[in-house]
Amino acid sequence: MQPHGLTLLSLAAAGAVALFGKRRAPARGLGVVAATICAWYASGLQVDKGVLFLGELWTLDSPGRTLLVFLYAATAALFAIGSLSAREASFSAPLLTSAGLLSAALLLRPSSTSFLVLPMALVAVVWTVREGTPPANRGASLFLACTAIPALLVPAAFTMLERSAMSGDASAAPEWAAWLLLLPAILWLTIFPSDGALRLWNRDQPSLGAAYLWVVKDVVVFYLLLKLWGQHPGLRDPAVLTTLGAVGFVTAVYNGVLAAAQPTPSAVLACAAMSALGIAVQGLASGSLDGVIGGLSMLIDRSAAVLLAVAALGAGKRVGARDVRDTSPFAEWRKWLVLAGFAVAALALAGAPWGALAGRQRVLNALEPSSPFLLLAWGAGSAGVSLGLARAVWTMWHCETLPSRGHRDDLLLVLVLGLLLLVLWVALRAEAMDALLSEWVSALAPSALATSDCFAAAPML
């Protein structure tokens, strides 16, 4: 199995799904099957065996393979949720295209090429926007601008790095390159001020496009940044990392507090997801092993929680709300399951013990363990998410239901239950997850975190 074969397979599957796009049922099934096959293909890829294709070296390390399997497995789960809950199948082809391009960015060594493929993968997600959702359209337009424009800075940064490496003068070029790459990092992570784009995109309805970005994209961007820092340690400029951490802090607190004022459950989910991402970015920017592992742990918990929340919201309209016509003995249980699923997911994002609490603790240890102010600020964000959640549950409880579609709705409920158990299982296995992530980060960038002392002088938020 060749590394570039995964990208080609994914793009070919996207083409096949697009051809069947008019017929909804085959496209839905094909999406799930294609993503599952890609996950299986990725798990069989050989590590550290480079292949030249299109003039570029395609190679894979062990953490990269784990990430590729995660990428396609999470995409398959999203497709399953979308197939059972959405009205249209328009999401499969763009998301498979995006996953294929993301896999290309992971398989190429960090360079101008891989960092120009990344925005293409993100732009492809815009095709998931459906007709008749003006806020989503506006949010996707803003996201398009935030994703494409930073690509302008990428070749400049890499040209500087290459010239500095060739001339042997590494005095100022890495610092310039680090500042040039800061804006792309902020905008591709969609943290403040670009967080509004995804909030808008997800405001009226749970969008699979936005969910895909939260579940998959952020982990990939983290991986690419860590790999880049491993390859060019000079890019870990303390001032740049402090700025990135500050932006993460603003994202975490601002979005958390804003969640209290959101009118719909989807908007509350968006705010909670962005708030958790802000804290994870603070962990990444801390530059210490503890912070990075804490941030990654939060991202994994967040991915599971977002999947659960999207599934619960998808089921909510059909089976989760109050339905006076349904007299079956299971009606009450269905309603409670959906509401519990959404509540558990939102609270996990807000830092509940079954969610991102362990990750938060690690990030806090890496930043300012003795200062109460950071904890208070994060607490304000969590309180905002909890208030927004209470309002969202009230709305879901009193929303009118649509007619049931029989077994399809039952399958969606089974999926909600499975994801609920997954979130709780991940929480119970927090120590094993920490060990796994420590191994993962050490294999990914052994040099990237070895010099964490160099950040000690920089003020960290």
Next chain:
Amino acid sequence: MLTVPVPPSSLRAPELLNALVLCSALLVIVADRPWSVLMFLAQRLIVIAVLRFLLPLPLLVSAFVASVASVGIVAVSEGRRLLAERHTRPIPGLTNLAFRAGAAVLGVLVVEGLLRSSAVGLLPRAAAGALTALVVCGLLLLALADDGVQFGMGILMFADAGRLLYLSFAPGPEVWGLWAILDVTVALAAAHLLDTAGPGGHDARRPRCSHTG
């Protein structure tokens, strides 16, 4: 200290610079009209004209094809919307036109001001002028955008600025190729957003309720 190589002399052509500034400013004014695509085409062709002496032929051809293709995609999308909404589409008012004209004048003043200051002193005047005009007018276009195509045109103005900037850095053909693909991808995404915006674009009334799909 950062050093930027001096671009060749064709970037100093004042006529091209003036035409580019004029086109970019006019594009800001008429961006909400269907025929703004013509202005966008003119602006992109001027950038290609600037590039024609500086790039090897294969790279120039790829940049030209990507530029024209992206304008074509935007034009087709605008044309489809025009046909679909020919009886219902609201005509932008004169107040909006005056506001946009004011923004364009402000943009030209900002470009002139930046050129007179030392903020862009690393580049020769003409190159700096072209870059500044594209970036400032692109930002104005994005700030005033109310549909996907206007966002797309704003982003593609930044892409053109990137083309001019990277003449100095002389990146490899794979970067130019990816740049061209990204150009077309952005145009396609913008066209999709215009197609799915529905009547009235982003300002259309929100659905009455619902938190689910």
